[in-house]
Amino acid sequence: MEFKIIKKTPLYKAFSELGKRIVLPDGIFYWSGRAKKEAELIGTIGAAFGYENDFIDGGRSEWVPCYLEDIKNYTQNLEITDVVPYASIAGLPEIREVWKKWIVKKSFYDENTDKEKINKLKKYITTPLITSGVTNGIFLTCAMFLNHNDYIISPNKRWGNYDNIITKFLNAKIKSFDFFKNNKFSIQGLRDSIIEISDVQEKIVLIFNFPNNPTGYVPTWEEAENIIEVLREAQNSTGKTIVVLVDDAYEPYVYKDEVMNRSIFYNLQQLDQNIIPIKLDGITKELLMYGGRIGFVTMGLKPKWVKNDDELEILKSEINNKLEGVNRSTISNCNHLYQAITYKIFTEKGMDKIISTREKVRLLLKARYEKINAELTKIDSPDISIDPNSGGFFLFVNINPKKIKASEFADYLLRKYKVGVIPIEKEDANINGIRIAYCSIDLKQIPEFIKRINSALNDF
Numbered sequence: 001m002e003f004k005i006i007k008k009t010p011l012y013k014a015f016s017e018l019g020k021r022i023v024l025p026d027g028i029f030y031w032s033g034r035a036k037k038e039a040e041l042i043g044t045i046g047a048a049f050g051y052e053n054d055f056i057d058g059g060r061s062e063w064v065p066c067y068l069e070d071i072k073n074y075t076q077n078l079e080i081t082d083v084v085p086y087a088s089i090a091g092l093p094e095i096r097e098v099w100k101k102w103i104v105k106k107s108f109y110d111e112n113t114d115k116e117k118i119n120k121l122k123k124y125i126t127t128p129l130i131t132s133g134v135t136n137g138i139f140l141t142c143a144m145f146l147n148h149n150d151y152i153i154s155p156n157k158r159w160g161n162y163d164n165i166i167t168k169f170l171n172a173k174i175k176s177f178d179f180f181k182n183n184k185f186s187i188q189g190l191r192d193s194i195i196e197i198s199d200v201q202e203k204i205v206l207i208f209n210f211p212n213n214p215t216g217y218v219p220t221w222e223e224a225e226n227i228i229e230v231l232r233e234a235q236n237s238t239g240k241t242i243v244v245l246v247d248d249a250y251e252p253y254v255y256k257d258e259v260m261n262r263s264i265f266y267n268l269q270q271l272d273q274n275i276i277p278i279k280l281d282g283i284t285k286e287l288l289m290y291g292g293r294i295g296f297v298t299m300g301l302k303p304k305w306v307k308n309d310d311e312l313e314i315l316k317s318e319i320n321n322k323l324e325g326v327n328r329s330t331i332s333n334c335n336h337l338y339q340a341i342t343y344k345i346f347t348e349k350g351m352d353k354i355i356s357t358r359e360k361v362r363l364l365l366k367a368r369y370e371k372i373n374a375e376l377t378k379i380d381s382p383d384i385s386i387d388p389n390s391g392g393f394f395l396f397v398n399i400n401p402k403k404i405k406a407s408e409f410a411d412y413l414l415r416k417y418k419v420g421v422i423p424i425e426k427e428d429a430n431i432n433g434i435r436i437a438y439c440s441i442d443l444k445q446i447p448e449f450i451k452r453i454n455s456a457l458n459d460f
């Protein structure tokens with residue numbers, strides 16, 4: 001949008017710097033809007049869809065957003081007190097406690113062999129604060145750590161909304177590095193960025209997102225260990241505090257055995273150094289409730305910060321107060337109804353049952369992930385490459401920019417082949433490619449989807 005008219009009005013002159021800076025970027029909305037109208041095969045929608053009878057026993061043969069079977073039961077017979085009153089600023093206490101237990105469950109630590117780790121996890125994390133979706137958790141934590149012009153480090157391929165929150169809203173800066181080198185996480189890129197930022201800033205702030213949007217990348221255990229080693233080295237050599245925002249929006253959707261099956265938050269939380277992980281997760285994808293807008297912010301604490309358990313409790317309540325301050329001054333508090341539904345699912349159904357019913361959706365997505373990767377290997381072109389991917393909802397196809405610009409390719413794909421994808425093009429960050437949201441493409445359509453992409457590539 002060019003804002004031609006508004007800029008001439010007194011309204012614009014009266015805007016704050018933020019009011020002048022902020023925009024709704026049209027990339028994803030533009031391409032998904034066009035795909036809805038023009039495409040036969042749509043790979044733009046970042047929400048899991050399927051035929052209801054593929055993931056619900058006795059379901060219909062309709063194409064609907066994937067959901068957990070029991071959601072319907074919990075939306076009936078809710079007490080008026082579960083719907084009408086304000087929820088507390090930090091969220092309903094009972095749900096915060098349940099989510100803390102859920103975080104422990106998601107660590108997959110073994111009760112027998114990992115007892116010490118479990119105890120450290122339970123004791124040295126804050127009680128999750130409830131935010132309005134993961135987006136709001138990202139905003140809140142970035143606002144807590146980034147002043148105007150401060151840097152946060154991130155791989156170059158990332159969820160586009162980070163740029164909006166960080167650069168447009170907060171007027172801070174992103175230090176990008178190339179995500180991959182030789183099809184592996186670029187450890188050198190990470191190390192160089194940390195060195196560069198530690199020269200100009202008293203703290204080092206990073207944001208990671210695995211499984212990643214838009215690439216689907218999940219680190220192998222070895223890659224994760226290398227990432228952690230770089231952080232450890234940097235902390236030891238600079239003495240500077242490192243804050244790691246861990247965006248776990250797609251946490252449960254991992255499809256390969258060799259990669260990490262849990263968030264990197266857990267490894268970081270166990271470290272004794274001042275490497276502070278903050279977990280950002282939510283019901284959006286984990287419980288398949290996109291419209292629920294319930295997210296959680298959970299901070300990992302270090303034993304050496306306090307002298308005893310009393311101090312630890314005081315520290316937790318002080319942190320909580322600060323986070324509540326941001327909630328109060330932005331959203332005030334979150335939607336009560338969905339907090340109540342979340343609580344009911346956990347208490348009436350239980351964690352194991354949630355995982356087992358969700359497994360149908362995970363397996364549906366896993367089959368698509370395997371199929372689309374297999375089909376992509378059939379494209380014999382030196383001008384494309386697929387980023388390493390093992391989870392989440394998407395994958396990313398890099399296109400040689402000398403052959404064609406991603407947006408031109410997406411436009412051509414849509415017009416000639418009726419296929420919708422999201423192009424991502426950032427010359428200064430070495431990105432030219434298309435994101436395919438296989439989470440919303442039926443398995444049977446995948447071969448045709450890739451065949452059309454192949455044909456389009458051959459046209460140039």
Ligand SMILES: Cc1ncc(COP(=O)(O)O)c(C=O)c1O
Pocket residue numbers: 046132133134135136159209212213247249282284285290293294295
């Ligand atoms: C990487 C990533 N983080 C966060 C979000 C936002 O999650 P929510 O809908 O809970 O705000 C998304 C949604 O697309 C995402 O892709």
